[in-house]
Amino acid sequence: MSRDAEFVRQWIHAFADRIEENKALLTRLDSAIGDGDHGQNMVRGLRAARQSIEDDDIAGTLRKVAMSVISKTGGASGPLYGTFFLDAGRNASGETIDLSDWASMMRAGLEGVQRRGKAEAGEKTMVDALIPAIEALEDAASNDGNWPEALQDAASAAEEGMEATTPMVATKGRASYLGERSAGHQDPGATSTYHLFAAAVDANDAWQS
Amino acid sequence: MKKLINDPDHVVRESLEGFAAAHPDLVRVSFDPTYVVRADGVPDGRVGVLSGGGSGHEPMHNGFVGRGMLDAACPGEVFTSPTPDQMLAATQAVDAGAGVLHLVKNYTGDVMNFEMAEEMGEGEGIDVRSVLIDDDVAVEDSTYTAGRRGVGGTVLIEKLCGAAADAGHTLDEIADLARACNDEVRSMGMALTSCTVPSAGEPTFDLGENEIEIGIGIHGEPGRDRIPLESADEIVERLMEPILSDLPFKEGDDVLLFVNGMGATPIMELYLCYRKALQLAEAHGLTVVRNLVGPYITSLEMAGLSITILRMNERRTALWDAPVHTPGLRWGR
Numbered sequence: 014m015s016r017d018a019e020f021v022r023q024w025i026h027a028f029a030d031r032i033e034e035n036k037a038l039l040t041r042l043d044s045a046i047g048d049g050d051h052g053q054n055m056v057r058g059l060r061a062a063r064q065s066i067e068d069d070d071i072a073g074t075l076r077k078v079a080m081s082v083i084s085k086t087g088g089a090s091g092p093l094y095g096t097f098f099l100d101a102g103r104n105a106s107g108e109t110i111d112l113s114d115w116a117s118m119m120r121a122g123l124e125g126v127q128r129r130g131k132a133e134a135g136e137k138t139m140v141d142a143l144i145p146a147i148e149a150l151e152d153a154a155s156n157d158g159n160w161p162e163a164l165q166d167a168a169s170a171a172e173e174g175m176e177a178t179t180p181m182v183a184t185k186g187r188a189s190y191l192g193e194r195s196a197g198h199q200d201p202g203a204t205s206t207y208h209l210f211a212a213a214v215d216a217n218d219a220w221q222s
Numbered sequence: 223m224k225k226l227i228n229d230p231d232h233v234v235r236e237s238l239e240g241f242a243a244a245h246p247d248l249v250r251v252s253f254d255p256t257y258v259v260r261a262d263g264v265p266d267g268r269v270g271v272l273s274g275g276g277s278g279h280e281p282m283h284n285g286f287v288g289r290g291m292l293d294a295a296c297p298g299e300v301f302t303s304p305t306p307d308q309m310l311a312a313t314q315a316v317d318a319g320a321g322v323l324h325l326v327k328n329y330t331g332d333v334m335n336f337e338m339a340e341e342m343g344e345g346e347g348i349d350v351r352s353v354l355i356d357d358d359v360a361v362e363d364s365t366y367t368a369g370r371r372g373v374g375g376t377v378l379i380e381k382l383c384g385a386a387a388d389a390g391h392t393l394d395e396i397a398d399l400a401r402a403c404n405d406e407v408r409s410m411g412m413a414l415t416s417c418t419v420p421s422a423g424e425p426t427f428d429l430g431e432n433e434i435e436i437g438i439g440i441h442g443e444p445g446r447d448r449i450p451l452e453s454a455d456e457i458v459e460r461l462m463e464p465i466l467s468d469l470p471f472k473e474g475d476d477v478l479l480f481v482n483g484m485g486a487t488p489i490m491e492l493y494l495c496y497r498k499a500l501q502l503a504e505a506h507g508l509t510v511v512r513n514l515v516g517p518y519i520t521s522l523e524m525a526g527l528s529i530t531i532l533r534m535n536e537r538r539t540a541l542w543d544a545p546v547h548t549p550g551l552r553w554g555r
Contacts, residue, residue, distance in 0.1 A: 085305065
């Protein structure tokens with residue numbers, strides 16, 4: 014079974030919806046260890062992103078989303094999510110994608126995030142949710158898994174990765190200035206990244222129905 | 223929240239509209255993407271000097287655009303980095319064929335957005351150099367953090383680089399000057415009260431009635447210590463000691479001493495603190511050849527101050543004395 018550009022559009026809309034719904038939570042998490050603007054910035058960037066979406070192929074859709082996110086988000090999230098979408102889109106060719114294409118797109122996005130932000134696993138960043146989610150997708154793809162289960166596994170893995178950031182001590186970004194005091198708080202970037210993967214589950218439900 | 227605003231979402235835009243209307247002789251403001259450029263344009267063959275960062279630190283950076291300092295500035299939302307499309311448009315606007323210098327304060331968002339802008343600018347065939355400014359000695363453990371933050375030294379480096387561009391120096395020479403100055407400038411700040419980001423509506427951090435934060439960042443990032451309120455002289459000593467010992471500044475050094483207000487500090491208190499800072503600098507064997515006192519890199523309505531010391535030499539003193547005509551800083555002609 015393959016997915017098309019409509020699935021990708023649904024994914025972006027679902028991500029934007031989830032960020033709107035969770036804006037207050039993201040603000041609260043970011044106020045504890047950052048500067049409190051993650052919710053507001055992501056909402057601004059994704060509103061622009063969903064407005065930019067037209068009847069395009071997958072690569073074109075993600076390119077427009079990336080450019081909107083880069084130009085409207087600000088902070089560190091703009092370049093990080095923008096690079097994620099840009100690099101994921103560069104790895105999408107053709108009208109449809111299968112599960113292994115999706116996994117490689119997400120992998121390319123992760124590599125872009127790490128190139129831009131220079132974060133490794135365990136530094137209390139979005140990378141801590143991205144890595145387990147993408148590993149789950151790759152597992153499913155190599156075992157001939159189906160879309161709904163693979164996307165659900167990825168979302169669950171992202172959620173666990175997000176929760177695992179709570180005890181971590183931040184060494185990247187503004188939270189790093191807190192040192193040990195950053196422990197005990199869930200990372201806001203990992204939290205929005207969990208919603209990115211949960212949004213793929215929402216999109217798949219919408220796409221199938 | 224008690225502020226002179228209309229809508230938290232319109233603060234930056236409405237302020238820029240007023241800024242543009244107040245200084246049409248010095249600056250032009252463009253919106254979407256948003257940037258400020260000098261009104262008279264960059265002369266052909268002269269290097270463009272550009273900076274940018276979150277709003278809320280006025281007069282930095284917009285207020286330093288004009289003649290003899292910045293050619294362009296990119297304001298972000300309050301305390302939020304501007305975006306690469308703003309930086310690219312501003313870079314294109316001030317490229318007069320000799321390239322454009324980006325002066326970037328060391329914050330994760332600013333660094334990433336400027337990196338993307340540099341890549342985009344080079345894609346457009348513009349010679350772009352970026353220099354990171356990270357002068358805040360309050361950050362002790364640079365290995366396990368995003369590193370030292372760019373604070374007061376930024377104002378001084380923007381002035382010196384603008385003067386060097388006016389003097390006809392090349393992009394590489396001005397970038398080298400910026401890096402050399404960054405290596406020899408140190409700052410530390412403190413807060414008496416917090417500030418409130420308009421869109422957040424709540425104070426950024428809680429500080430008790432008789433508490434102060436030593437080593438505060440310009441966005442309310444935590445400092446080194448939270449201690450009970452002390453006398454001004456004691457507070458100035460607490461800021462000067464780590465600054466002097468970090469470089470270290472040594473006997474016989476010529477320096478520029480900059481006492482900066484965080485936004486809500488009375489000028490009277492800044493001069494009171496300058497008096498003590500000067501005594502301590504002289505007792506350390508330094509010669510204060512130039513100074514700057516006032517609110518130049520602020521943090522909304524935070525009360526407090528920061529102290530910055532830059533090692534000077536003949537060239538830097540001459541560049542400092544060169545004429546500057548901007549909304550935020552002006553002397554000479």
